[in-house]
Amino acid sequence: MRRTASPLSLVLLGLGTFLLVLAPLLAWYVEPRAALNPIDIDTTAVYTGTGSVFDVEQVRTVPDQKITVTQRVRGDVAESERSGAAVWDVITTVDTDRSLPAADPHDALEFIPHRWVSDRGTNRPVHCCKEKPYIEGEAYLKFPFDVRERSYRWWDNSLGATVTLHYEGRKKIRGYEGMRFTATVPATRTGTRLVPGALVDEPGRPQVLAEEWYANHGLELVVDQATGRVLYARTGPRRTLRAPGGTEDAAVLLDSRKLAFTADTQKSAVEQAERDSGLLRLVGRTLPIGTAVVGFVLAVPGAVLVVRGRRRPERSESPQDPITI
Structure with a gap:
């Protein structure tokens, strides 16, 4: 047989x-290559809250104003493909009801354009492609994929430096669980600005190179663990001017205890996180x-x-x- x-x-x-x-x-091969920062991103996040803002026309700080912060992120596909990194152009505008709706974002109370370039896999900054400012840290706009229960160095663009965000447990946003991180920023000098002397309590001087100071009452970010996408963000910025060498704030440019994602922004972030984490x-x-x-x-x-x-x-x-x- x-x-x-x-x-x-x-x-x-x-x-x-x-x-x-x-x-x-x-x-081990396909999944890590799927966990990459996109290059064709086009997304908008909106924060709202109330606070004090400096009114240029009245030349004084006006309290109890509704404040809207709009942050639009667009990917530069051509530059991303050339460099191999994720090249994102970011425009942040700060408005009150007087400047909304605006046909041109340059009409906003503040208009801040900048560029962030990151490694598509690790989310670390990549210094190429004419990025500005020179961003550092582990996270900005989003966290790395597979977020851990530890502290992260988050780039604060208003500070011009990194802030250590501490892990504070889990929190649900619209029924979807994310990881919560918090931080505060003490008053820190960030630069100078040429202003009328009277604005910083020096009426005898027509122009003064005043000091710009920034603090944050509290940062809170709730992040999707799998994708690193920010599901909810809250910030409490305080920007002031001081006389040269001064120890006290002489003028308040912006002060709000809470500017947070709108309900629509939260909904969109959660839906995208559910979809992307599901694919991963x-x-x-x-x-x-x-x-x-x-x-x-x-x-x-x-x-x-x-x-x-x-x-x-x-x-x-x-x-x-x-x-x-």
Whole structure:
């Protein structure tokens, strides 16, 4: 008797082996390449709240104003493809009801354009492509993929430096759980500005190079763990002017205890986080596990059938007639 493998057993073994090899490839090769910062991003986040703002026309600080901060992020696809990094152009505007709606963002109370360039996988800053300012830290606009329960260095563009955000547990935004991080920023000198002397309590001087100071009553960010997307953001900026060498604030440019994502911005952020984290989970966990299980189920019986084979009788030659003399 001799053994031969049936076509079915070979098909089962081959397909099962293929799926067993595919499973780790999905988890260790495909999934990390799916977790990349996009280059064609086009998104807008809106913060609202109340606070005090400096009115240029009245030349004084006006309290109890509704404040709207709009942050639009657009990817420079051509520059991203050339550099291999994610090149995002960011425009931040600060408005009161008097400057909204504005046909031109330059009409806003404040108009701040800048560029952020990051490694698409690690989210770390990449210094190329005429980025401005020179951004540092581990996170800005978003966190890295697979966020950990630890502190992160977040770039604060108003400060012009990084702020340490501390992990504070979990928090749900519109029913979706994220990781909560908080920080405060003490009053810090950030630059100078040429202003009338009377604005900083020096009426005898027509122009003074006043000191710009920035503080933050409290930063709070709630982040999707898988994608690093910010689901909710709250900030409490305070920007003031001081006389040269002064120790007290002489003029308040902007002061708000709470500027936070609007309901629409939260909704959009949660929907995108659910979609993107679901895709990462599918490629990195669901498909590899399912593929491995199906591969095992197919490969085992296929191997058994190949080993057992199918018995067939050997062909025997017909006996020769005896030779007679």
